[in-house]
Amino acid sequence: MCEITAHSGCDGTPDNSMEFVRYALASEGNCLEADIRRNRDGELILSHDETAEEAVRLGQVFELLKEKPEKRINCDLKTPGLEIPVYQLAKEYGVEGQLIYSGTVSSFFMKARPEKYPEVRVYWNIENLIPEPDLGRNICMKQMEQVFRTAVRYSAQCINMEYRLFTDRVMELLKTMGLGGSAWTVNDPEIIRSLMEKGIANITTRSLKTAVAVRKEMEG
Template identity: 40%
Template sequence: MSYLTAQSGSDGLADNSMEFVVFFCDKQDISAIKVDVRMNKEQQLVLHHDTLEEGQYYVALEDVFAYIARENSPIRINCDLKETGLEEVVYGLANKYALWPQVELSGTVACSYLLKWSNQILMNIENGMDDSFHGEHIGRWGENVLLEALAKLSRSHARVININHQLFTDAVQEKGKQLALEFSLWTVNDLNAIGNYEKENIYNITTRKAWTYVQLKGVQTG
């Protein structure tokens, strides 16, 4: 059975907003929400995808955790780290609200954490590449580079690989099977593609149409 993750901003809600968190917090058919995490100058974790700007308001990750804990929601929280060195800070904050078992890390996660938290890390495939590939457009990552990255991450004890669904070729899927890896695919917005990936039992599917897909699926099976 695949997990279904609502990408920040799913179904027309504002990216990295409390509105987004509140909407999906009680949706039983949604496995997780994904938020982007950075640290501001006050050493506070906040939700935002791009570089932070002075004078702008950003939702605090602590407010997200506090709300989910207060609602006693089982929703998983995929914290996509946009900067290095945030792993322990997220861990400490999640522990404060007894939510660490519900937290998943993706983004710039150091491979050194794989042995410690392998079941809670969706390891981005680029973390297995040489630094020279970082910042390159994904269209320039050849298939050989992807296969080498899978092998490297497998040796580092990765369990689930987070990868753009456009890069999830037959060769990548086959290499993953050989290495006993599972895949988390982002960002899959075609409703038929989501259904097909579910049939293949892909570990996780992240989408900006999570609620739309759940409603459509309910109509089809109702």
């Protein structure tokens, strides 16, 4: 059955806050998403944009995460070069096996991952594989197939895309190639249901309670 990731700020909690983290970890979701970058002092923090304000340290989140070994954290990397520092910090807390990466995940990390960082799952953003200008146009199935083949070659678990890109043909191609689909950001219950019926691997949502309720109803 589809996994559910709590988008930062889900169900009215403040984005990238400890309130959100605690809420997501106590929920029936499988994973929580956090935006990761460095602050001016080089510390790994939860923040979508550059900020001088006080921010939650990633280490604080890992401290809570280690008490929930059944949960995962999707670290949405906002700047290049964070893959290894995040992994090293996670290892200090013993939660490296609970990591998922999305965002700016480089092909260099993907090459090294199977041998050096095998615990890390990657939901590889399509923006890393198709030039940004092309994403504003209709992407043909040939492009999709090329993207998916690259993801398979680098052993990614999922392709991470905006939910409207997951057409029936795209879902069929993913299944054929042994890849999962991770859809963001899905808040409408009917769209959540439709994607679950199609066999989507992960849904990232701000409507966490709604998504959990839909999944329960479908599991029946």
